[in-house]
Amino acid sequence: MKKKISLIIALLICLSAIFVVSSPVSVKAYDAQYPLIIVLDPGHGGVDPGAGNGKGGNEREINLKIALYCKAELEKDPNVKVYLTRTTNDLSDKVSQSLKKDGKIPLSARGNYAGKMHANAFISIHCNSGTSSNARGAEVYYPINVTWCPNANYVGKGLSASILNQLGTLGISKRGTFTRTTTKPQTERYPDGSLMDYYTVINSARSCHVPGLIIEHAFINNNSDYNAFLSNDQKLKNLGVADAKGILDYFKTNNNKWLFNDVCLGRDWYSECVQYMKSKGYISGYANGCFGPTNSIQRQDFVVILANMKRIDLSHYNYKSKFPDVSQGSYYNAAVNWAYSEHIINGYNGGKFGVGDSLTREQMVTILYNYAKDYLGLDVATENTTAMNFSDFETTSDFAKDAMVWAVDKGLLSGYANATLGPRYKAQRCHVAKVLMNAELKNLINPVFVPPEPDHGEPE
Ligand SMILES: [Zn+2]
Structure with missing residues (x-):
């Protein structure tokens, strides 16, 4: 029975991968006998x-x-x-x-x-x-x-x-x-x-x-x-x-290991982003050496990656979480505490954080939008409404529309090859790697500080 269920789950994952995967380069499942x-x-x-x-x-x-x-x-x-x-x-x-x-x-x-x-x-x-x-x-x-x-x-x-x-x-x-x-x-x-x-x-x-x-x-x-x-x-x-x-x-990465067993550098469109994120120490894979590029990202993992990228000293956040589903010994406890304390992510109305739940693409960009606006204090206003040109923009939830417009304007998200944004699709780990790499390269994770011009006149 267990086997049957996992077969069905595997089938569902395959189907959703076929349905959702769309990328700049056509990716074909490769029988990676050789990395x-x-x-x-x-x-x-x-x-x-x-x-x-x-x-x-x-x-x-x-x-x-x-x-x-x-x-x-x-x-x-x-x-x-x-x-x-x-x-x-x-x-x-x-x-x-x-x-x-x-x-x-x-x-x-x-x-x-x-x-x-x-x-x-x-x-x-x-x-x-x-x-x-x-x-x-x-x-x-x-x-x-x-x-x-x-x-x-x-x-x-x-x-x-x-x-x-x-x-x-x-x-x-x-x-x-x-x-x-x-x-x-x-x-x-x-x-x-x-x-x-x-x-x-x-x-x-x-x-x-x-x-x-x-x-x-x-x-x-x-x-x-x-x-x-x-x-x-x-x-x-x-x-x-x-x-x-x-x-x-x-x-081979410097610790003499291949990137991930299921990510082929040069062959998979997302390998650049995944390698970038791994080389910076922001992401790690599963214990079996795989990254799971087409798996959906879970809420706690997104927060852990963000904390890594912001280089938060998590030792200050190891206290017991207010969320009953976040256990104190877990790898995500401190990161969830940090993100919650900074209003970057909220729990559910029922009081849980939602450990193990997937993030949708619109939820992902909303977290980044709030992070930029409220946590970093960046100006998120934009006149560029390119996002609205996507055929499925109207399916974006109301809470996420501003965030989606901003994310497309900033180039964090470019949509699928068929000109859709997929706001309610689950965010896949490969897409998360790409969006977060883009965010960092555009200084939206750690803004570059530009010192103000001195307001006093220079001596003549
Ligand atoms: Zn020659």
Whole structure:
């Protein structure tokens, strides 16, 4: 019987997830056998040798070796799965066969393959070549900062820095991490109208919501770079291992644990917000290592997160709560006492706090509105009534209408893809992470103090 009930509950959760989940990026439930999936793309191959040093060394062979060493290093971790766009130089392997055209693998086919494999990141492996033979060092390209798939930029930026940092430990000079925007703004746009990334491997991966990088390891036509870093297998292994370390450093949090078992960095639209909130110590997951992104937020958990963000010293609030359902030893006791004492949240008429009850989206924004208005004393007046343009704005409860208008004006909430606000939907934990991250970034949690202008004249 218990099993039956939990099955029904699971089914209901699934149904509500289908009904409610709507996001900037289509999220598909992923069978996360591996928390981290990386597609490595050894540049060039087949009839395309890439750049060379004029003495027989060229990218086609070198890039593949670096990629294979990188894969071997990454897959020492059982949580990581690596796919390559090619595992041969003549493109006779199965994947190459399926991707190649006219004797080589088209650039867009490489990026799209990363989407097909649901990769957390796509990394194209290259060596550089300069018009003069003086240029040397490593550089990494990552996705530009535009609204289409913002996660690609967010993940790409951190990941590229982490990899370049590891390459630097080998003694390669670090030229930097860079983005590059298309030079054809008339034609090269993402589906939302954003300008595209310049490089096809990056924009084709991004089109499938995968953050893509290009690593230019060293200059193949610079003698000192070639001799120091590219001239034998051990040196290429060092490069592949450094890439792998950079990747793992980024995707593992500093306590050497994956973000959450059910949140995939780079793959889930909310991973940026969840990582942000976790890295700041504002949120933690369940004891089983999951975050439960589509679970609804419970009232006491919202208050705990808010207290964490406001950096309240909760040791002053450990007294016995006036709410009969808030027990003194609970993890939320002090946070509830703080929030209640500051009029940020009230209990129910019947005297209970409502531990375990879900918050709706309109309740969530009302708490934040009261927090900003009454607790922080911020001006919440707004003339921007964009919220009212949403088709379901009128379904907002009267008590929450001002708050909803304010929240949309402040950019805390942008609504679902189908132009609805869902005021009475339960607030999902992933949405809470996004709303609270936005609130903090807009200085609505800890306002920035601007000292007043001195009202006395300065001495002449
Ligand atoms: Zn290349």
